[in-house]
Amino acid sequence: MHQSSATAVPPVPPPPPTSASERPRARAATRRPVDAQRFRGDIQGLRAVAVLAVLGFHAGLPFMSGGFVGVDVFFVISxxxxxxxxxxxxxxxxxLSLTRFWARRARRLLPATAVVLGAVAAITLIVLPVTRWPAIAWDIATSALYVVNWRxxxxSVNYLASDDAPSPVxxxxxxxxxEQFYVVWPLxxxxxxWLQRRFRLSITRVLMGGIAVIGIPSLIWSIYLTETSPGPAYFVSTTRLWELAVGAALAIVAHRLPRLPVAWAHALGVGGLAAIAVAVLTYDSTTPFPGTAALLPTLGAAAVIAAGTVGRRTMADLVLDTPVMRDIGTLSYSLYLxxxxxxxxxxxxxxxxxxxLPVTTGxxxxxxxxxxxxxxYRLVEAxxxxxxxxxxxxxxAAVLGxxxxxxxxxAALVVSQSVPAPPSYAVTSQAQGAAVLDEDPDEDPDGEVVDSVEFITPTALEAPDDVARLDGELCISDIExxxxxxxxxxxxxxxxxxxxxxxxxxxxxxxxFQRIAEERGWRIVTYLKSGCxxxxxxxxxxxxxNKDCTQYNESRYEALRDDDSIDYVLTSQVASxxxxxxxxxxxxxNDAMVDDLVGVWEGLEEAGRQVVVMLDNPNPSLDVMECVAEHPDELSECTFSRADREQIGGGAAQLPxxxxxxGVSAVDLRDYICPRDTCPAVIGNVLVYRRGSHLTATYVSxxxxxxxxxxxxxxx
Known part of the structure; x- marks a missing residue:
């Protein structure tokens, strides 16, 4: 989301054609509408609508659950x-001068971006937990280079990042x-x-053909990818270009729209605002997006813009073209940043x-x-x-950019270089982690909560990467x-x-499991999928x-039943x-989950596979890893109640x-993960949890x- 200037420089009359190759340029110049350059107060107001929708959504206002569509309105405007x-x-x-085009974009957008990215770096170092710094450093760098959407x-489908907190950028x-559109479209x-001059074609038809080449495949891809991979579909450029193309098409044909009857303009303006409002008020996190759902706010925004091309005030201007809305629209880019x-x-x-955050605080x-x-805006942008x-x-301007x-x-490098070097601690042959607990862990003093320990391994900074592997490989499919x-x-x-x-x-x-398999001569085969x-x-x-999980499970269940070499199926699950x-x-x-689990387990037992269920570990009510980073000498701040959290995970369905x-057996190691009613963050100098409710590989070891x-x- 960002602004593009709604005020343009007065037109310069084109020079008379001096050769046949220049005549198409003169013909192109004669089709400019007389009001093509006028300031569009309604567009400034539409910017305000878009940014207010996004701000309300991010603030948590319940009646603006679809406020994320404000971004789609900005795409059409841009x-x-x-x-x-x-x-x-x-x-x-x-x-078309690429130098001047990109220079305009650079001086318009990049200075404010640089200020905010610098501020984000400062906020990160002052306020945010150190465990987030490495990821945020990458986020800032990719934001500065305008490729963060691909990251x-x-x-969005990365198992290792599935529990990460939202990035400040x-x-x-x-x-x-x-920005990626601004690179591709001028080229x-x-x-x-060149094609227009080479074949003496209509410039309008050629440009509309180019828009169709971008827009139609993008819309089709958006519908398909939203259905098959909703996480990536939301962020990638290829599913959004059609929205910018809608605005581009409108700009190309705008010289014809003043012929619309004023009554039509009134209807377009009001109808367009109503379409945006319906999306803002009725869409929510369950709405597959962008896909076909994005048509409503996108076409609504296009209708509002089209209504304003008649050169007269319409009913929509009573909302949009007002001093307050124009002022908000002027600040919309900086507000969004x-x-x-x-x-x-x-x-x-x-x-x-x-x-x-509570809604009022937001x-x-x-x-x-x-x-x-x-x-x-006042000191930098304008x-x-x-x-x-x-x-x-x-x-x-290019140098400025x-x-x-x-x-x-x-700024990204500053954050990255500020990450403290982790201590060179590692699990040694001395008793650490769960090894310090005896046969009755609930009575063992080593299972008590303490405020400080001599050292912690892995450190909070190392914990995100302290992930289980089988012979060095992750061996788990992504969510998608x-x-x-x-x-x-x-x-x-x-x-x-x-x-x-x-x-x-x-x-x-x-x-x-790998260590046990090595000692006992087992063969291990994995069928693991995150979130499934x-x-x-x-x-x-x-x-x-999760349609991908449904299809994956059909194949997984069939493979387990058909492979007669499999003797045991060991399984567990998260809070699904x-x-x-x-x-x-x-x-x-949850009752349906219980029914499904019983059916699958008994089906595998009937096929000759012994099923062993590993009971899910207690699920923390806080991010233990980040808490330990903030309170290394107050570890009691990083505890949670086992009784309150034990049935929130997979155990809610597993036990019934x-x-x-x-014939199904169970393995219960919960007492060695949380020995008391209050679960400690560190046991035997080992950090128990990494991100979310997942155990560190070190503690599991x-x-x-x-x-x-x-x-x-x-x-x-």
Whole structure:
């Protein structure tokens, strides 16, 4: 989301054609509408609508659950204004200067970006937990280079990043989409101009053809990818270009729209605002987006812009073209840049254990963001944008752009280099982790909560990467995708083959399973997928059905039943529920999960596989890793109640399913993870949890003897 100037330089009359090659330029110039250059107060007001929708959504206002569509409105506005500038330049001169185009974009957008990225770096170092610094450094760098949307798309399906807190520059994804459009679209226009001159075609038809080449495939891809991979679909440029193309098409045909009857303009304006309002008020996190759902706000924004091309005030202007809305629209770019980092910082300082802010606090923070936004606009954005020297000398604007980008990259380097070097601690042969606990851990003093220890391993900074592996490989499929992937370990002719099956809560035990397999000569085969417990029905994922998991489970279940070499199926799961539709209650979906688990387990037992269920570990109510980073000498601040949290994870379905399933055994190591009613963050100098409810691979490794003993008791 960002602005493009709604005020343009008065047109310069084109020179008379002196040769046949220049005649198409003159014909292009004669088609300019008389009001093409006029200031569009309604567009400034539409910017205000868009930014207020985004701010309300991010502040947590319940009646603006679809406020994220404000970004789509900005896409249409940007496509319209930028293409209008290009179209008018072609009309005046018959050509397009890439230098001047990109110089305008640089002086308009990059200075404010550099200021905010520098501020984000400072906020990160002062307010945010040190555990977030490495990831945020990468986020700032990719934001400065306008490719952060691709990084976010990758992380949306990345198992290692699935529990990460939101980045303070996450909102830069939309700016990245637009900047990538600003690179591709002018280059395509140069190609189209060559074709127009080479074959003496209509410039309007050629440009509309170019827009169709971008827009139609993008819309089709957006619909498809939203259905198949909703995480990446939200962020990647290819699913959003059609929205900018809608605005671009409108700019190309705008010279015909003044012929519309005024009554039509009134209807378009009001109808367009109504479409945006419906999306803002009715869409929410369950709405598949962008896909076809993005058509409503996108076409609504296009209708509002089209209504204003008649050159007369319409009914929509009673809302849009007012002093207050124009002022908000003027600040919209800076407001968008500033509000999100401030909300992230406020969530750390005043948010609950889950990191969320009360709505009233969120509204206050968003309101306060007007202050830095106004200062940035008055002191940086407007003065540089209108600097006469930079207007006359586009080369200097390019230098300015490079400097601003360098500031963003430098800010990222500062954050990266500020990350403290981790101590060189490692688990030694001395008793550490779960190894310090005796046979009755609930009575062992080593299981008590303490405020400080001599050292902690892994450190909070190392913990995000302290992930289980099998022979060096992760061996778990991402959330997205349906392909059945598997890892094998151990001799092919082993007497015992064990299938490790489930989601990330089963995956966390791989390190221990490898050590046991090595000692006992087992062969291991894995069928693991993040966010996908092994059941026969649908799994809920972010308030919707995880269709990829459903398809994956069909293949996984068939593979387990068909492979007669498998003797044991060891499985566990995280806090997932069956999906019964948007109106089903948690209790109903948990009951369905129990039914599905019983059916799958008993089906595998009937096929000759002994099923062993590993009970899920207690799920923390806070981010233990970040808490330990902030309170290394007050570890009691990082505890949680086992009684309150034990049934929130997979155990909510596992325990009742085990009571009903015939022949299914269970392994319960929860007492060695949380020995008392209050779960400690560190046991035996080892950090228990890494991110979310997942155990560190180091702590799991110390549980290997206990796991081996428990397995020998139930395997028959």
């Amino acid at each position: 496509g319209f204004l930028i293409t209008g500038l290009i179209d008018r330049e072609i009309g005046r001169t018959g050509r 976010l798309a990758d992380e 996450q909102h830069f994804w939309s700016l990245a989409v637009e 395509l226009i140069l190609v189209l101009l 500033w509000h999100w980092p401030l909300l992230i910082a406020a969530a750390v300082m005043w948010g609950g254990d889950d990191g969320t 509204v206050m923070v968003v309101g306060f963001s007007v202050v830095p936004a106004w200062l940035t 003065p540089i944008h209108h600097a006469k020297l930079l207007v006359r000398l586009p080369g200097w 490079l400097g601003c980008t360098a500031i963003g990259v430098a 995708g349906t392909e059945l992937e598997s890892c094998t370990f151990g001799p092919a002719g082993a007497d015992t083959t064990v299938a490790i099956v489930g989601d990330s809560k089963m995956h966390q035990w791989l390190t221990a 417990p092994m059941i026969s029905g649908d799994v809920r994922f972010e308030d919707d059905v 529920q069956s999906y019964l539709g948007p109106d089903a209650s948690d209790a109903e979906e 399913a085990l009571e009903r399933a015939d 110390t549980l290997t003897p206990r796991l081996d003993e428990a397995l020998m008791e139930v395997m028959r």
